[in-house]
Amino acid sequence: MMRRVIHFNEEERPDHQSKVKxxxxxxxxxxxxxxxLIPLCDVGFVGKDFATSQAYxxxxxxxxxxxxxxxxxxxxVVAxxxxxxxxxxKEGKIVQSIAYTPxxxxDTLGAGDTFVAGTISLLVKGHSLQDGITFGCKLAGAKIGIEGLKNLKCLFEKIRHTV
Structure with a gap:
């Protein structure tokens, strides 16, 4: 599927349309x-469980x-x-964000997905990777302080203005 999207971006995408990320x-x-898959994507996320299974x-x-x-x-991005x-x-600069623990x-279920979603939400708006991972860490930290995903949209809006 990724190769199909790459082909579309390079060969079929209309000039007025943004590249599919x-x-x-x-x-x-x-x-x-x-x-x-890492070399094929615009942003690759690597989790701790995967990394440690590779002896990192x-x-x-x-x-x-x-x-x-x-x-x-x-x-x-390594979480x-x-x-x-x-x-x-993109420029090869190493960036880092601390965790924001409530x-x-x-409830930690979904914190990783929340981190990825938060990071991507800023990257697609043109923010730097530093801003993206900082926001992702803040949002994931807020998520683990609540049950489920209730009120996450409200937290998203509140935290978005801090980055």
Missing amino acids: LSVELEKANRTQLLD NTMSDTVRHLKPNISDGCEL WGERGSMGVS TEIV
Whole structure:
């Protein structure tokens, strides 16, 4: 599917239409074949479980090993839960955000997806990767402080103005 989108972007996309952006999330442990997707996307997300299954012990270790796999103009984001996230911008700059942990952890289910969605939401609006991962970390932190996804839209709007 990704190759089809790449073909569309390069060969079929009307000049007035924006390029379709591709992202991939490597989350589950031991899915090594998914590493082949990193060079095809505009932004690749790598989770802690996947990274540690590849014997990468830290965010910076993961970035160091995967940075050579990203294509020019692409971005890489490594999410490490309670440690925050780190990434490589389109320009090759290393960026990092701390985790934003609420005073009480209520529900962690969906925090990773919330981080990815928050990060992408800023990237598609033209924000820097630094702003994107900072917002993603803030939104994921807010999410784990609430039950389920109730009020997440309200939190999104409130946090969006802090980045």
